[in-house]
Amino acid sequence: MTSKRPPKILLCGTGDTKADELQYMASRIRAAGGDPVMLDVSVLGDPPYRPEYDKHAVAAAIGTTIEAIAQSGDENSAMELMARGASTLARNLNDSGEIDGFIAIGGTMGTDLALDIALALPIGVPKFIVSTIAFSHLIPPERVAPDLMMILWAGGLYGLNDTCKAVLSQASGAVVGAALASERPRKGLPTVAISSLGTTCLSYMKTLRPELEKRGYETVIFHTTGMGGRAMESLAAGKQFVAVLDFSLQEVANHLSDSVVSSGVDRLENAGRAAIPQIVAPGAIDMIDFPAWKPVPDTLAERPYHAHNRLLASVTSGGEARRAIARAIGAKLATATAPVAFILPAGGIQQWDRDGEPLHEPEALAAFTDEMRHAVSAPVELHEIQGHINDPEFASTALAIFDRWVAEGIIAPGLSQRQAS
CATH class of the missing domain: 3.40.50.12020 (Uncharacterised protein family UPF0261, NN domain)
Structure with a gap:
């Protein structure tokens, strides 16, 4: 007021x-x-x-x-x-x-x-x-x-x-x-949305947030456990962001698997409809969430299991299910009306899928990676890296694309960049 x-x-x-x-x-x-x-x-x-x-x-x-x-x-x-x-x-x-x-x-x-x-x-x-x-x-x-x-x-x-x-x-x-x-958001502030899970699972925002703030951007990070992704989609539909870094797509996989931990049928679509540039990655698409206080769904009972807490648990999807998820991601990105870049980390997409961790399934990851290469087509940019999504290579790749798009006028400049010019 x-x-x-x-x-x-x-x-x-x-x-x-x-x-x-x-x-x-x-x-x-x-x-x-x-x-x-x-x-x-x-x-x-x-x-x-x-x-x-x-x-x-x-x-x-x-x-x-x-x-x-x-x-x-x-x-x-x-x-x-x-x-x-x-x-x-x-x-x-x-x-x-x-x-x-x-x-x-x-x-x-x-x-x-x-x-x-x-x-x-x-x-x-x-x-x-x-x-x-x-x-x-x-x-x-x-x-x-x-x-x-x-x-x-x-x-x-x-x-x-x-x-x-x-x-x-x-x-x-x-x-x-x-x-x-109430303190309402400031108007005209260049804001970048980033999707993620907690830093134990996905840690790239530890690097990305300070780097984007140095460039003069407000960063808003959304927890992709259903309602977080929904909030991001709603704000994107209202054109509240100059760019969306959508690196945690677990809610897309959840929705396709009929999980209640869903952000709705239009997850990964609103930024594209609103002509907001997107840099996208498949963080945690291999995990299907369900309430930890309920039994594991029968169709997933034999899959590797991870209990996050007393509210939330996950099981992994198999290779064929991950191929279907890849195709769905590709179809959603193809509808975008602004530039999209997709970063594909061949080395892994969440902390617990590394070698030696309980959700390490290299064959299923390889099936997803293979299908994703075919699901992404021009004009969507495909950037494949050999490292893991939590490796420095991933964050540096995302920042390089971001900076190039700012230089090309695709992403609006941050406050510090406006002052410098």
Whole structure:
């Protein structure tokens, strides 16, 4: 926030069915020092209060009427239209500086709509969803905004009680506090995304981050355990980066193997669609993740196993599965609308596949490497190195491509390079 006024919090829900909850949340937002701005997304009924933005305003935001939305087909089609209208309205309110945060409440219907609104708002705008399905696998990763906060609406669904008041009051206070404390990303800062796992598995960022910062770039590193890759994809779709160094593609392999540790079907595609230059490598594509607290999937029961902690475990895929992963990577890179370079480390792609380590499978790695050579074709650049992805050769190869692209004008210069020129 840049002004002294109380933070304006867009409070969204179906006022015809959740008036008590929404009015209670509004009172708690005021008590915390905020100013609630009511957004009603009811379709058939009307709330017993006058919202700042009613269902007619929501419909008008996409050039239609609430009557047309109600007659669109069924409850699903109606709520999809309301989601479009509410998202457009919320984005316009944010762009004009009229709101400082967003909070919504709902079951599956309200959550479905609120997820779209959260995606429409830029990173740094506090976003809270109070939901009966918070943290559920019903919510696909591609629907989750990069900085979305959720809380389970325990004891909710119909009417107020002490249990749900405890949740609603926390959420209402939290969104006000977040709006007061939020430090939004600086505009115009040349930002480079890097995907990785922890430094035990993939260590290249130890070299890359300081080198890129010397060149005047902000580096943002994403943990590719499902939601990290999703956050990177979402920001790339919004053209938030001058380049993407996508060196950990385990989420691509996970998705192809039906793992719940997925970033969605469009992983490795959004930077290319947004015409952002990409340097890509196949870090950890040989490991398929699953919850450590569940049995190893039957189809992978005989494969080498690695438990990372009590939450996350991995098994390796075989040679033929790795060939399929290579083909999928190649197909995704072929759709890019900006330059792409692919670095292929023939010596290994994660720490535990080195000679003597428990996941060392040279034949399966060779199958992947062979297939990858055929899967990458011009105009994608292929750079094969004999070393391992954690060797200095890999980081120096990536930096050499990066620097060449800066010199050629493919990647925007960093701040230090602008000052030097």
